[in-house]
Amino acid sequence: MFQGALYAALTMKLSRTSISIDETVELMLSYEDMGSPSVPEVPMPDGLMIVSTSRQESIINFQRELSIRYSIKASRTGSFTIGPFQLKTDDGTQKIPALDLTVTKANVIQSQEDLFVTLESSSDTALIRENIELTLTFYSRVNIGNMNILDFPSEGFELSQWQQIRSANKQIGQKVFRTQTFIARLTPTQSGEYSLDPTFKLDILESNDAFGMMFRSRTSKSVRLKLDEPVRLQVTSPPLDGRPEEFAGHLGNFRLKATVSPRQVTVGDPITLRVELSGTGSLQQALPPGMKESDDFKVYQPKLVTEDLQRDGQSGRKIIEQVIIPKHAKLNEVPSLEFSYYDTNLREYKTIQTGAFPINVLDNSQAAVTTTVSSLEGVGNLEEVTLLGDDLVYVKTKPGKLLILSDLQPGWGFVGGCTLPFTLWALGIFVGVRKEKRSDDTIRQRKQQAPRRLRKHLSQLEEADEYLYSRIWNTLSDYISDRLNLPPGEKSAQDLLVQLPATIQQATKQELQEWITTCEQARFAGGIVDTDREKILNVFRPFMLKLDTEWGR
Amino acid sequence: MKIFILLLSFIPFNLFPEASFTQARDHYDQGEFEEALTSFQSIEGTSAALDFNVANTLMRLNRTAEAIAYYRRAAWQQPGDPDIRANLEKAVDRVGVEYPVLPLSRRLSGFLSARQWQMCFLLTCWFLAGVGLLTRWVKPLRNLTVWIYPLLIALTVFSGFGVWASVPSQFGKEAIVKGDSVIARFSPLSDATEHFSLPEGSLVTLKENTRKWLRVQTGEQNGWVLEDEVVQLSELP
Numbered sequence: 001m002f003q004g005a006l007y008a009a010l011t012m013k014l015s016r017t018s019i020s021i022d023e024t025v026e027l028m029l030s031y032e033d034m035g036s037p038s039v040p041e042v043p044m045p046d047g048l049m050i051v052s053t054s055r056q057e058s059i060i061n062f063q064r065e066l067s068i069r070y071s072i073k074a075s076r077t078g079s080f081t082i083g084p085f086q087l088k089t090d091d092g093t094q095k096i097p098a099l100d101l102t103v104t105k106a107n108v109i110q111s112q113e114d115l116f117v118t119l120e121s122s123s124d125t126a127l128i129r130e131n132i133e134l135t136l137t138f139y140s141r142v143n144i145g146n147m148n149i150l151d152f153p154s155e156g157f158e159l160s161q162w163q164q165i166r167s168a169n170k171q172i173g174q175k176v177f178r179t180q181t182f183i184a185r186l187t188p189t190q191s192g193e194y195s196l197d198p199t200f201k202l203d204i205l206e207s208n209d210a211f212g213m214m215f216r217s218r219t220s221k222s223v224r225l226k227l228d229e230p231v232r233l234q235v236t237s238p239p240l241d242g243r244p245e246e247f248a249g250h251l252g253n254f255r256l257k258a259t260v261s262p263r264q265v266t267v268g269d270p271i272t273l274r275v276e277l278s279g280t281g282s283l284q285q286a287l288p289p290g291m292k293e294s295d296d297f298k299v300y301q302p303k304l305v306t307e308d309l310q311r312d313g314q315s316g317r318k319i320i321e322q323v324i325i326p327k328h329a330k331l332n333e334v335p336s337l338e339f340s341y342y343d344t345n346l347r348e349y350k351t352i353q354t355g356a357f358p359i360n361v362l363d364n365s366q367a368a369v370t371t372t373v374s375s376l377e378g379v380g381n382l383e384e385v386t387l388l389g390d391d392l393v394y395v396k397t398k399p400g401k402l403l404i405l406s407d408l409q410p411g412w413g414f415v416g417g418c419t420l421p422f423t424l425w426a427l428g429i430f431v432g433v434r435k436e437k438r439s440d441d442t443i444r445q446r447k448q449q450a451p452r453r454l455r456k457h458l459s460q461l462e463e464a465d466e467y468l469y470s471r472i473w474n475t476l477s478d479y480i481s482d483r484l485n486l487p488p489g490e491k492s493a494q495d496l497l498v499q500l501p502a503t504i505q506q507a508t509k510q511e512l513q514e515w516i517t518t519c520e521q522a523r524f525a526g527g528i529v530d531t532d533r534e535k536i537l538n539v540f541r542p543f544m545l546k547l548d549t550e551w552g553r
Numbered sequence: 554m555k556i557f558i559l560l561l562s563f564i565p566f567n568l569f570p571e572a573s574f575t576q577a578r579d580h581y582d583q584g585e586f587e588e589a590l591t592s593f594q595s596i597e598g599t600s601a602a603l604d605f606n607v608a609n610t611l612m613r614l615n616r617t618a619e620a621i622a623y624y625r626r627a628a629w630q631q632p633g634d635p636d637i638r639a640n641l642e643k644a645v646d647r648v649g650v651e652y653p654v655l656p657l658s659r660r661l662s663g664f665l666s667a668r669q670w671q672m673c674f675l676l677t678c679w680f681l682a683g684v685g686l687l688t689r690w691v692k693p694l695r696n697l698t699v700w701i702y703p704l705l706i707a708l709t710v711f712s713g714f715g716v717w718a719s720v721p722s723q724f725g726k727e728a729i730v731k732g733d734s735v736i737a738r739f740s741p742l743s744d745a746t747e748h749f750s751l752p753e754g755s756l757v758t759l760k761e762n763t764r765k766w767l768r769v770q771t772g773e774q775n776g777w778v779l780e781d782e783v784v785q786l787s788e789l790p
Contacts, residue, residue, distance in 0.1 A: 409721055428689060
C-alpha cells in the first residue's frame with residue numbers, strides 16, 4: 001500500500017470509534033510530504049467503504065505536512081478493524097497500529113426537545129385526483145445538513161417534488177427554533193383510508209475538536225425522526241349520482257371556448273377547429289374535447305398546439321387544433337363540444353359546452369360560381385377581375401401616390417401652419433386694442449400730431465395773403481399749444497415760455513422769445529413792415545424746425 | 554452610345570414604380586407569388602394600394618401574420634377602404650384570433666388618415682382664429698362668441714387628438730405575432746418564467762425594447778417576446 005520512502009512520520013486517527021449505520025466516520029492520515037502521490041490508498045475491511053477524500057497541506061518548521069481525510073461509511077452493522085499497517089521507510093520499518101470501529105443500528109427517535117418535525121395536509125378528506133397540499137416543517141436548535149424522507153407511502157398517491165418555501169426562526173415558549181418549511185402536492189389515485197407516517201433521516205452537523213478547526217464542520221451524525229402522530233387521509237371517488245357519461249375523472253373549475261375557420265367551405269375542404277380549455281384543477285391530465293368521426297365529418301387526430309400551465313399544471317390553458325372535413329353540402333353547422341368535470345368547490349358535476357358553429361358548405365358544383373370584385377375606388381381605370389369561389393379581394397391595379405411614411409409625421413411646416421392663424425389673431429387683437437386706446441387719449445394724440453401740423457402751417461405760410469407776422473404768430477402759438485395741450489384762447493407769451501421743456505436750449509428759448517416779441521409788436525403796435533416776406537420766412541422756418549427737433553428729444 | 558446604354562443599365566428599376574407594379578401584378582396573376590412579392594417590395598415608398606397587394610401576396614404564400622401587418626398599415630393609410638377591410642377580416646379569420654377592443658386613440662386613426670386629420674386640424678385652427686378676428690372687428694358678431702368659441706375649441710382639440718393618434722410613431726407601436734404560439738415571458742431572458750402564450754396573428758402593442766427582446770401588451774397582460782417572433786409595423790419595408 002504505502003511506498004515507505006515517500007511517507008515519513010505517518011499517523012492515522014479515526015474521528016469516532018462508534019457510529020450508527022446511517023453515519024459516516026472520518027479517518028485522517030497525517031505525514032511529512034516526501035513527494036508522494038496526492039492521495040494514498042488505504043485498504044478497508046469488508047463492510048466499510050470510502051465515500052470521499054480530501055487533502056490539506058500545511059508547512060510547519062519549514063517541513064511540508066499533508067493531511068488526508070477519508071469519509072468512511074458502513075454497509076452493515078458489526079465491529080471492524082482498520083489496519084494495522086507496516087510501513088517500510090529508509091530508516092527501517094514503521095508500524096501503524098490498528099483502529100477499531102463499531103457500527104450499530106440506526107436509532108429512530110420521536111420528537112425531542114431540540115428537534116422535531118410536523119406534517120400537515122390541507123384537508124383530511126379528498127377525492128381521487130383532487131390535489132392536497134402537504135406542508136412539512138422541521139424545527140431544530142441544532143445544525144441540520146441533508147434531509148431525506150425514507151418511507152413515504154407510494155401506493156395510491158402521486159407526490160410532487162418537495163419545494164422549500166420558507167426558512168425562518170420561530171419562538172416556541174422560551175426557545176427559538178430554526179424552521180425549514182417544504183410543500184408538496186399529493187394527488188390520490190385510489191380510494192381508501194391512508195396513514196402518512198414517513199421517517200425522516202437528518203444529518204446533524206457537529207464540530208469535532210479532535211481534528212482541529214479545519215475539520216470542525218465536516219463531521220455529521222445521522223438521526224431518524226418520526227412524526228408524533230401520523231397524518232390520516234380519507235380518499236373517496238366522486239359520487240355516482242348525477243355523473244355524466246362523458247365524465248373522465250377531471251376535477252376543478254374549467255372554461256371552454258372554440259373557434260371554427262373558415263366558415264364557408266366546399267365539400268371536402270378542411271376546416272380548422274380550435275378548442276381552448278382553461279381554468280384550475282386537473283388541467284395537466286385534461287385535454288380540450290375534439291370532434292369524433294361521424295357521417296357528417298371526417299376528422300383528424302387533434303393536435304395540442306398550446307400548453308400554458310402554471311402552478312405545477314394546476315391552472316392555465318390548453319389549446320388543441322383539429323382538422324375536420326365536411327362530407328356533404330347539407331351541413332349548416334359544426335356541432336357543439338362538451339366537457340364534463342366535477343366542480344370541487346360546488347361539489348357537483350358540471351358539463352360545459354361551446355358551439356354549435358354555423359358554417360356554409362357548398363357543393364363542388366356551386367364552388368365554381370364566379371364572383372366579381374372591384375379594385376380600389378378613385379384610382380381610375382377600374383379593372384374587373386374574375387375569381388373562383390370566395391377569395392381575397394383582388395390586388396389593386398394602380399400603386400396610388402407613393403410616399404415615405406415618415407413624411408406623414410407632422411413637420412415644422414405643419415406646426416407653422418397651425419400657429420400662424422393664432423399669431424395673426426393675437427396680432428389683430430393687439431392692433432385693435434392699441435388703436436382703441438389711442439383714440440381715447442386726446443391729449444397724447446394732440447401732442448403727437450403737433451409736428452405734422454407745424455409742417456402744414458409752415459408750407460401754408462407763403463400762400464397766405466394776410467399779414468405775415470399774424471400768420472407766424474398763429475403758427476408759433478398753435479405749435480406750442482399743441483405740444484403743451486393748452487386750451488384755445490389762452491396763449492399769452494408768458495404762458496408759452498414758462499412751460500417749455502428742459503430739452504430746449506437757452507439760445508433757442510431766447511430766439512423764440514424774440515420771435516414772440518416781434519410778432520406782438522407787429523400785431524399790436526404795427527411798427528414792423530413785412531416787406532421782405534421771403535427773407536423772414538427763410539429765417540423762421542429753420543428756427544421752427546430746430547425748435548421741433550429739440551422739443552422732440 | 555455604349556456609355557449611354559451602360560449608364561441606362563445602372564438606373565434602378567424602381568425609379569419607374571408603375572412598371573415595377575405592373576410586373577409584380579403579372580407575377581401575381583401567373584401564381585408566381587415569391588416573384589410578385591419581391592417586385593412589390595422593390596418599389597420605393599409606400600401606399601395603401603401597394604401594402605394591400607403585398608398583403609395579398611403574403612396571404613397566398615401562407616404568411617398570414619405578415620399579411621395582417623401589411624393590411625393594417627394599408628387600412629391606416631386609407632381608412633374605410635372596403636377591400637382592405639374585407640381582406641383583413643379574412644386574414645384574421647384564418648388565424649382564428651379574436652382582436653381586443655382597441656383604445657379610443659387607435660380607433661380614431663381608423664376614421665381618417667393621418668393627412669386628413671392634419672388637414673382637419675389645420676382648418677379648425679384657421680377657422681377658430683378667423684372667427685376670433687372677425688368677432689373682434691365686427692361688433693355685431695360678438696354675441697355669437699358664447700357658443701361658437703366652445704364649439705370651435707372642442708373641434709380643434711378633437712382634431713388635434715386625431716393628429717396625435719394617427720401619426721406614424723403612434724401607429725408603429727403595433728405588432729403582429731409571427732410564430733406559432735409564441736411564449737411571452739416575465740423578463741427578457743430565454744430561461745425566464747413563461748407568462749402567457751400568444752397565438753399566431755395576435756395584435757400586440759409594443760411598450761419597450763432591449764437589444765433582442767420586446768415588451769408587448771395584449772389586453773391587460775404584459776410580457777417579453779423575442780423581436781423575431783413578431784412583425785413590427787414600424788419595421789415593415
